[in-house]
Amino acid sequence: MKKRDVVIIGGSAAGMMTATTVKRRYPDKQVTMIRNVSKTPVPCGIPYIYGTLKAVEKNIIPDDKLLAMGIEIIADHVERVERSDKTVHFSNEESLSYDKLVLATGSKPVVPPIPGVELDNVFTVAKDPFFLQRIFTALQQARQVVVIGGGFIGVEMAEQIAALQNEMKQGASVALVEMLPHCLLLACEEEFCIEAEKELQQDGVTLYTNSRVEKLEGAEGRVTGVKLADGRTLAADVVILGIGALPNIDLAEQMELEADPRLGIKVDDQMRTADPDIYSAGDCASKFSFFDKQPSCIRLASVAATEGLIAGSNLYADKPRRTIGALGAFATQIGARAIGAAGYTTRSAAAEGIEVVIGDTTAPNRHPGGLPGCIADMRVKMLFRKQDGVLIGGHVIGGEATADMANVIAVAIQKHMTAEELATMQYATHPLLTASPLTYHIMVAAELAAAKL
């Protein structure tokens, strides 16, 4: 039977990062990465297939780097794993034994338990090129599209579907349904959510916030409408479900590894399962919060990548790496607005009873403001714990640098930095790239908070 040193099941962010890390750290080890798709879509790029790239094959993670590193890629379906003889069995009855196994089986889109989800033209956003192409074909023929779920994936899908429809001669109407009072409200400050909603509306998306879906209606097996709990019905010939994902623990359950349907495959802070030769990383693996070390359901490619790096390093390490826990560090772009966030929102801090002091500043992202590309109202809002002045959240809305400004904040949160420290540090600025040194958002927001602490 074929044997490999390291077998990784799953080929998206966590799987790839595990594979490359093992090869970098332990170049002599044979590494095989198994995936159940022929090609791996860029997970976060999926919405941009529809309105920007216009082709599923333009949103593929290339294999060349992995192959060049000597990583073997197998596109096949794993039927079961026998832990007793450390063997992976494929559906075609072939098998492969391992020294170390890493489960990076990812997540599955949530299908809500409402009538009608089984109707034709109701799609989840699954990371499979064939499936993504089916969505594309349906969208090109749609008259009325309804996206259910106003988190990142739902908002980005709605925005990109609107972009596609706006380009087509007789494009479809696009509606977005969200249960909460605003889109993106779990990750972003309310005012920033409202800015995103304005962008969506300008792009032609009709918003139904505070709205719960009761059922999907159909005729001849095909979806025809979305019935809301308030009695309204939205006509729909294509429905996209973007309401989150749950860990894919099917294989772990078959293997009798401890796994929770909501929290994932049980791992410790070294990404080890209870089986000393089996690790897990990414959306399928259990996580704890960076902040309170309690179980966390944050599932992001950024978390998956870091976990893959840690798992891959630890397989043969003397001194293991440990995860510091999952931090939500996000960025998106809706219309002309980029939004970045890390850590707590005002809302989530209040929900946990954490008293915060806020620094909030708006300034142009150029100096002087007349320079090309200026966004006059770039804004940064930062949340510091009142008790010790430590940064626990930050929110950015502005231009292209928004994500990396959120990363200044993300790093500062992960390093437990205080308002005082961030106010008195030095930051690179430039007329064509940032606010002025007098108004650089992170420094000023930190100082405004420090003055109140």
Place this chain on the structure above:
Amino acid sequence: MKKRDVVIIGGSAAGMMTATTVKRRYPDKQVTMIRNVSKTPVPCGIPYIYGTLKAVEKNIIPDDKLLAMGIEIIADHVERVERSDKTVHFSNEESLSYDKLVLATGSKPVVPPIPGVELDNVFTVAKDPFFLQRIFTALQQARQVVVIGGGFIGVEMAEQIAALQNEMKQGASVALVEMLPHCLLLACEEEFCIEAEKELQQDGVTLYTNSRVEKLEGAEGRVTGVKLADGRTLAADVVILGIGALPNIDLAEQMELEADPRLGIKVDDQMRTADPDIYSAGDCASKFSFFDKQPSCIRLASVAATEGLIAGSNLYADKPRRTIGALGAFATQIGARAIGAAGYTTRSAAAEGIEVVIGDTTAPNRHPGGLPGCIADMRVKMLFRKQDGVLIGGHVIGGEATADMANVIAVAIQKHMTAEELATMQYATHPLLTASPLTYHIMVAAELAAAKL
């Protein structure tokens, strides 16, 4: 006689930051800011007057925010300060007494001791609108412009003058003369300097590196050429001197405060001079290096702003703030390339005998790379101290987010973060804004170094 609680002499980055900080922290204090220009140019924006803004008055820091905070602005020349009775005397024989005085008198451009610098049409880059307008008028009539000095100011001036000349019907030729083997070499990695030079050349700037200026030649009192030490003479009817700045200590010397012509007005880490009622901040104040606490000549608006914040906070504070020392954190944009840097270069680390481990990665700043605005070869190079893995330098070349990516690095340097910490943190990424979570430059560069440490 008029009396104010706080009098600040100087109205650029340090002066303004001091003024606003005092008003924010101590709203009841009367604050007067004195400057010797009617309006304050954005210091870093000066090059962009010539090729982009096309008007001196478009590069002015507005006074409205300061006035709205109740800060009094006096545009006048200070003749002397009497410390015995704490009084500022103006050239018009008026005077103003102070409780606390802050010297933020800035710097003066270096005029090199070579023959011919006194000729007409030889300009330093001084922060005075009238003077800047004279440069503009000369540039609009120039046939051959030579910029002497290939640091940030020289490179940016050359690039913008070339942009102006390229737009004009019969624009002037533009040459840049630099003593070192490359432009920007004191702040940036050599390979990044070479990229900047390529951009300059594409914009039509002729480069003379490794070239020392021997003298300026003239006829009838006007400059006609720049004679290099190797014997070549560059024809020139306008010469711009961009070879650095020295602290303006004239007033401090009159006041008999300790001051060094090269290092500036002597202050401690709370920005206090030896006189308990006099502080100093910005280009005129002495500095020490963040790294080795030795005297530093780093003069940047970012340092000045932080020092102003510290000085302004400390004037009436129970618990003083202290500066952590000057870190060089820079960004610029040359043609299509933005370049950011913080801390050591490979060259400066070697010069100090510091052994470093380098993490160096190149990846597109979009994922997938086909998305709009992609810069395929965005690159980050980070230097970690071999002995303990602590980050001491970082260099970025790429797109608009370059400065804020340099700020992730700047913050990490100032917080003494290690390759291990930076490799295992989580970073916000987004297809339209950053590299993928698998290739995010800072994480990957840190991991490449961590694997070698």
